[in-house]
Amino acid sequence: MWNEIWFLVRMTLLTTFRKRKNLILYFGLPIAGVLVSTMLYGSQSSPDLRVGIVNEDAGKSVTSDTIRFVERLDHVKLVNTTREELKAKIAASDLDAGLIFEQGFADSVLQGKPGHIAIQSVKGASVTSYIKSMLYGYIGNVTAMGTIAAGDGGKFQQLYDSYQAGAFKLTSESVNDTSKTKEMSYQSIGFLIMFMMTSAVNLSQLILKNKENRTYFRVLASPVSSRTYVLSNVIVNLIVMIIQIAVALFFMTVVFGIDPGIPLDAMIFILGLFALVSVSISLVIVSFSKSTASANALQNLIVTPTCLLSGCFFPRSIMPETFRRISDFLPQNWVLESLGKLQAGDTLMNIGFNLVILLAFAVVFFLLATYKFGRNNDTRNFV
Amino acid sequence: MMNVLELRGLTKKFGDFFAVDNMSLQVREGEIFGFLGSNGAGKSTTINMVSSLLRPSGGEIRILDRDIAKHSRFAKMNLGIVPQDLAIYEDMTAFENVSFFAGLYGLRGSELKERVEEALEFVGLSDKAKSFPKNFSGGMKRRLNIACAIAHKPKLIIMDEPTVGIDPQSRNYILTSVRKLNETGCTIIYTSHYMEEVEEICSRIAIVDHGKIIAEGTKEQLKATITDVKDIRIGLKTLDGLEPALLQSIPGIRVLSVQQDEHAVRIQSDAAVDNLSKILKQLIDGGMEIRSVAEQAPTLETVFLTLTGRNLRD
Numbered sequence: 001m002w003n004e005i006w007f008l009v010r011m012t013l014l015t016t017f018r019k020r021k022n023l024i025l026y027f028g029l030p031i032a033g034v035l036v037s038t039m040l041y042g043s044q045s046s047p048d049l050r051v052g053i054v055n056e057d058a059g060k061s062v063t064s065d066t067i068r069f070v071e072r073l074d075h076v077k078l079v080n081t082t083r084e085e086l087k088a089k090i091a092a093s094d095l096d097a098g099l100i101f102e103q104g105f106a107d108s109v110l111q112g113k114p115g116h117i118a119i120q121s122v123k124g125a126s127v128t129s130y131i132k133s134m135l136y137g138y139i140g141n142v143t144a145m146g147t148i149a150a151g152d153g154g155k156f157q158q159l160y161d162s163y164q165a166g167a168f169k170l171t172s173e174s175v176n177d178t179s180k181t182k183e184m185s186y187q188s189i190g191f192l193i194m195f196m197m198t199s200a201v202n203l204s205q206l207i208l209k210n211k212e213n214r215t216y217f218r219v220l221a222s223p224v225s226s227r228t229y230v231l232s233n234v235i236v237n238l239i240v241m242i243i244q245i246a247v248a249l250f251f252m253t254v255v256f257g258i259d260p261g262i263p264l265d266a267m268i269f270i271l272g273l274f275a276l277v278s279v280s281i282s283l284v285i286v287s288f289s290k291s292t293a294s295a296n297a298l299q300n301l302i303v304t305p306t307c308l309l310s311g312c313f314f315p316r317s318i319m320p321e322t323f324r325r326i327s328d329f330l331p332q333n334w335v336l337e338s339l340g341k342l343q344a345g346d347t348l349m350n351i352g353f354n355l356v357i358l359l360a361f362a363v364v365f366f367l368l369a370t371y372k373f374g375r376n377n378d379t380r381n382f383v
Numbered sequence: 384m385m386n387v388l389e390l391r392g393l394t395k396k397f398g399d400f401f402a403v404d405n406m407s408l409q410v411r412e413g414e415i416f417g418f419l420g421s422n423g424a425g426k427s428t429t430i431n432m433v434s435s436l437l438r439p440s441g442g443e444i445r446i447l448d449r450d451i452a453k454h455s456r457f458a459k460m461n462l463g464i465v466p467q468d469l470a471i472y473e474d475m476t477a478f479e480n481v482s483f484f485a486g487l488y489g490l491r492g493s494e495l496k497e498r499v500e501e502a503l504e505f506v507g508l509s510d511k512a513k514s515f516p517k518n519f520s521g522g523m524k525r526r527l528n529i530a531c532a533i534a535h536k537p538k539l540i541i542m543d544e545p546t547v548g549i550d551p552q553s554r555n556y557i558l559t560s561v562r563k564l565n566e567t568g569c570t571i572i573y574t575s576h577y578m579e580e581v582e583e584i585c586s587r588i589a590i591v592d593h594g595k596i597i598a599e600g601t602k603e604q605l606k607a608t609i610t611d612v613k614d615i616r617i618g619l620k621t622l623d624g625l626e627p628a629l630l631q632s633i634p635g636i637r638v639l640s641v642q643q644d645e646h647a648v649r650i651q652s653d654a655a656v657d658n659l660s661k662i663l664k665q666l667i668d669g670g671m672e673i674r675s676v677a678e679q680a681p682t683l684e685t686v687f688l689t690l691t692g693r694n695l696r697d
Contacts, residue, residue: 015475067579214470218531221434222487223459 004224008232012206013239016241018186026199026240030248033191038256041184049127052081052089052098056058057116060106065115065164069138070099090122097121097128099135110156112147114139114196183315185252185260189271189339192248193332194303196241196275200282201299208292230373234279241275262342269348270338275359277331280365287372306330331361384411385540386448387570388433393442393595395428402428404594405442410539410575410587415561415571417585419578421693426574434464447538453510463537467544469528471516477503477527478512484533492534494643511548522553529557533564540564541572546580558584578684588683592691606681612637614685615650615659618675622646626669633661638654638688646674651683651689 016022017135050071057063070079081094086098102116117139121127145163149156207230210216220226246267252258260267285302289295307313310332315326327333338354348355388410395403403425408415420426428531431437433444435455444451444458451458471480481499503509506526516524525545532540542561546554561584565571568624575581581588582602589599596603619625624640630648631639635656640649647668658675666673679685687693 003489004487007491011483015472015479019474148590213472214466214468215472217436217472218464218466218484219487220436221459221462221464222484223456223489224487 001228004228005232005235008224008229009235009239012232012236016203016206016236021265025202026090026195027244027247028193029200030192030244031251034188034196034248034252034256034258037184037187037191038258040187041180048075048077049097049130050077050079050095052079052086052095053083054083054086054098054100056083056103057101057105062106062109062160063101066105066135066138066142067101073131073134073176076131085118089190090120096123096132097102098132100237104313107308108151109139109142110146110153111151112143114143128380151340181259182261185262185279186315186336187338188248188252188258188315189260189267190307190310190336192244192271193310194307194312196244196271197278197281197303197307198299199240199244200275200278201285201295201303203288204233204238204279204282205235205292205295207233207234207286208289208295222375226373230283237282238275239281241278242272245271245275260339260343262339265340266342266348270335270355270358273355273362274331274335276360276362277365279329280362280369283369284365284372287369307332309333311336334358334361386412387412387414387446388572389443389445389448390433391443391445392505392569393429393432393434393444394426394439394440398438401430401594401631403439406591406594406596407442408589408596410570410572410598411571412538413568414537414587415565415573415585417581417588417686418574419581419588420574421691424591424691425652426591427543428573430464430574430593431544433541433550434462442687460535461538463532463535463540464468464564465529465532465540465542465545466507467547469524469578471527471531473515473517476513476515477508477519477530480527480672481534484531488535490535498534498536499696502530505533505563506530507556514518520550520553522549522556525549525553525557526560529560532692533569537569537572539572541574544576545573546575546577577596578682578687579592582683590690591659591685598686602683605686607629609689611653611654611679612651612681612685612689614679614681615652615662616675616677616679617648617650617673618677619646619648619666620672620674625666629669630662630665632684633658633665636662648690651685 012037017026049260053067053070055063055067067078079089081089081095081098083100086095089095090098098120099313100120102118105114105116109117119128119132141163142160143349145159146156149159207216210219216229238297247263251259253264281302285295285298290300306327309319309327310316310330311319311327312332316327316333316336319327334354334357338351338358341351341354342348386409388408390406390408393403393406393408394401406425406429410436418426418429428437432439433446433451434459436450437656446454446458447461448456449639472483475483478499481502482495485498485502486493500512503512506529508523508526508530509560511519511523516527517529529542529545545561546557549557558580561571561573567622573581573585585602587599587601589596592595598608600608617653622643625641625648627639627641627648630636635658636650637653638651641647650662663673663676
């Protein structure tokens with residue numbers, strides 16, 4: 001039997017992938033899915049904040065040091081301008097915000113009553129809150145020195161110089177924001193899941209195509225049994241999907257450099273399990289269809305909507321509660337949830353329940369397909 | 384002589400309908416056996432059961448003296464099927480098609496290649512081995528359909544309408560191939576709607592009707608069974624205004640069939656009843672213009688018509 005299965009698998013793979021169209025369909029589309037995710041989430045990176053500086057308090061060391069402090073902040077780019085130009089540049093979106101140091105700013109700080117400073121923006125708090133929080137902290141420190149000096153210019157200068165030359169050492173460490181790459185990989189897997197399901201149905205449809213061109217019955221009139229024939233189709237399907245997974249993960253991690261935040265072997269294991277579910281669903285679709293046209297219609301009715309509900313195209317969290325409840329009954333959701341849990345630090349052992357549910361989906365669908373195939377007694381017009 | 388195929392009380396029921404009803408038959412080694420029946424007679428159901436595509440409701444099928452229910456693999460290894468509708472892959476070359484189907488019978492490597500080349504040579508497609516069937520004519524596709532069934536060298540080949548819808552040249556080629564195959568020791572079961580083909584190549588014939596074998600024997604034996612029937616063919620200028628029911632009421636007429644293409648009426652009548660003048664008078668009174676009248680020697684078609692009451696093409 002294995003000799004026959006291997007022969008059928010080899011012939012099916014050879015005839016399927018001699019067509020360039022199929023190579024693109026089965027392996028090109030998952031890569032395109034990764035690319036689309038990269039573009040979707042890559043364009044969401046935070047750009048520099050462009051801040052216009054109007055310095056009407058020139059010549060004062062406190063004012064120029066404050067401007068330098070702002071300049072050293074991350075993701076802030078300063079542009080010197082005048083009060084007149086500032087409004088026009090903000091209105092034209094050439095600048096995100098403006099900082100006006102009016103005359104007397106340094107003196108007000110020195111006197112412990114900071115004033116003569118204004119922040120302008122049309123975008124409001126979303127832009128100004130970051131600068132405000134950092135800037136007010138700095139001004140607060142300098143104001144405290146002014147309060148201690150109680151109007152004594154020499155004492156203030158002494159305190160201020162020792163503050164600037166402060167011997168304390170601050171070690172800062174940048175923490176990478178991995179949420180974006182995680183979202184990218186999550187979405188890439190979402191697309192991969194849909195392409196895996198579509199490919200599975202397409203490959204299982206070979207059974208229907210061969211029924212339509214009657215070669216299926218010719219095969220069954222040979223020593224090859226229907227069980228052997230369907231098993232060979234399942235194996236072809238699994239081989240294609242494992243290659244799909246490998247290609248998609250290679251492009252995601254190596255070519256596009258997206259770190260999914262999950263060990264690769266765990267990811268391959270979960271997706272491999274989902275490959276079994278996909279094949280079983282595709283067999284159910286084929287067993288309930290009398291022609292490739294009806295299988296295509298069933299595929300459109302089942303695959304795309306369930307992928308949509310499960311969060312393959314956009315996060316499930318933005319969906320209404322009812323839809324989220326429905327997706328609890330969909331295998332795609334369990335795969336994505338498993339990957340989400342692994343990204344959050346869980347291990348494969350921790351998500352055992354999810355894996356059992358996925359396996360159960362595969363078993364139930366395989367049994368349903370087997371039952372339906374067993375009841376199909378269609379010899380069509382073979383002879 | 385050994386029976387290559389034997390049916391013993393073969394029955395197939397679909398609900399209350401008996402598609403094949405207690406059919407018994409023997410096909411001997413080296414025969415070209417004609418299996419005739421009009422549409423729905425039970426021919427295809429029988430062949431599907433012999434091919435193991437349908438499970439019988441009752442009875443037994445033996446191939447090379449072994450029950451196929453118990454020796455399915457052995458039976459399939461010795462059976463080649465040439466289906467009526469083409470069963471080939473359009474996206475595989477001729478060589479790959481034959482290679483694929485021969486491979487299902489366990490042939491591999493150089494033996495497979497040799498058999499495939501032999502089969503393509505046999506059907507005259509050697510020079511088209513690397514071509515795709517989508518570029519083939521109807522006759523070439525039919526020949527490839529045959530090559531796919533013979534590469535594994537089966538002992539019994541079932542050919543179902545292998546010449547349907549093809550040009551006379553391809554038809555002659557196929558008929559010659561069938562004879563050649565038979566000469567190499569192959570037993571062939573041949574079904575066709577072309578009675579002249581069956582008369583030409585079959586050594587023995589069975590006529591199936593309503594799921595039963597109603598006659599079986601050589602063509603001479605079958606023709607000899609209808610000595611009490613005369614076969615009259617009346618050519619008419621046109622069939623407009625013909626009222627078959629009036630003719631049918633004339634005493635002695637058993638079967639009447641209208642041949643639309645040939646503008647003729649064919650009548651099987653009791654040989655003992657002299658009714659030709661009544662038939663002609665009825666036609667003339669009905670305003671029909673008679674072109675020719677001929678009493679024919681019984682043919683297989685006459686036998687079929689007499690036994691089943693229908694044309695083979697019905």
